[in-house]
Structure formats: C-alpha cells, structure tokens
Amino acid sequence: MENSTQISAVNTLEAEGFALAKEWKSICRADKSRFTKSTKADGFDTRLGKLMFALKQEAGGRIQSARLKDCGINSIDKRRRSEALWFVENEDAARDFIQASKKGFTSLTALQAAMRKSAKADETPEQSETEDKSNVGPNEPQVQEQAEPKTAGDIALEAILQAELHNVSIADLEVALQDAINLLKEDNIKAVA
Secondary structure (H helix, E strand, O other): OHHHHHHHHHHHHHHHHHHHHHHHHHHHHHHHHHHHHHOOOOOHHHHHHHHHHHHHHHHOOOOOHHHHHHOOOOOOOHHHHHHHHHHHHOHHHHHHHHHHOOOOOOOHHHHHHHHHHHHHHHHOOOOOOOOOOOOOOOOOOOOOOOOOOOOHHHHHHHHHHHHHHOOOOHHHHHHHHHHHHHHHHHHHHHHHO
C-alpha cells in the first residue's frame, strides 16, 4: 500500500511540474508580447521615454520631483522611468539589438543587461592563438584602469539586472541579500566578542 502511495505522489508531482512548465511558457510569451507592444512607436515605454526626454531637456539635466508630479508620472517606478528614458536615448541601437536577438526580450532591464554584456564582450580584445605569451609560471599582473567607484544604487541595479538575467525573482533576491547581511552582522558580532 505504501508503494502505491509513493508512485501516486511521484505522478502527482510530475503532473504538477508539467502544469507549471506549461504555465511558465505562457507567462514568458505574455511578457515578450507585452515588451514588444510597449516598445512600439506608440507603446508605453516609448511614450514614457519621450516624455522623460522632453522633461530632461526642459530641466537642463535632473528632473525635479515636483515636475514629475505635475506631469502625473511620479507614481511610475523611477527605474521604469529611467529605463524608458534610456530606451529612447538609445532607440536605434536598442531596436537593432532586439532585431538581431534570437530569443527576444521580456523587459527593458533584460535588454540593457544584454546590450551591456555584448558591449563588454566587444571591448575586450581576445588573445590570438599566435601570441607568444607563456601560460606557465608567473606572469606580470595586468594593470587595469581605475574605474569610477560604484554607488549603492549602481550595485543594487546591477544585482537586479543579474537576477532578471538568471530568472531569479526580486523577492528571492531580497531574501538572499537580507540573509547575507544578517550573516555578516553575526560574523562581526562574533569577531568583536
């Protein structure tokens, strides 16, 4: 009797897994469709980006919160506004990148991450096979140019982009960050004690 219960549980788990996979494909298709619609010429992100661009030009730089409120877009998440502005400012390159993509994109965040990754790959010169550099023994360290220090916001955005790129939910990312912070706090408390 116990054996038949285990077989039934396995079949139920498999059935649930297949149902979830089917639903996930539907969600992904809907996300791609929503992204395509929002990046069309009259789509949400394009219109928002054009408005943000006009406000930025009007302000001569940073847009004041009061001005965002006057235009009624203060309730739209600032990351979404920023991504929309980025899309409009880089529209030609972004559309070309979308066209060249095999899988397509589900958000501007994923598009930005993919374009950054592609640009970074294009910038780093690959070593040729005919180069006489030895892989054995100590090599002189390569001096890297000092990059501008990252802000907490830069690091947070990078973490969000990585999470989205690797299909990790924002909720899971928040939990993992909080766990890491708690672990560091515990280690510091133990080190002081």
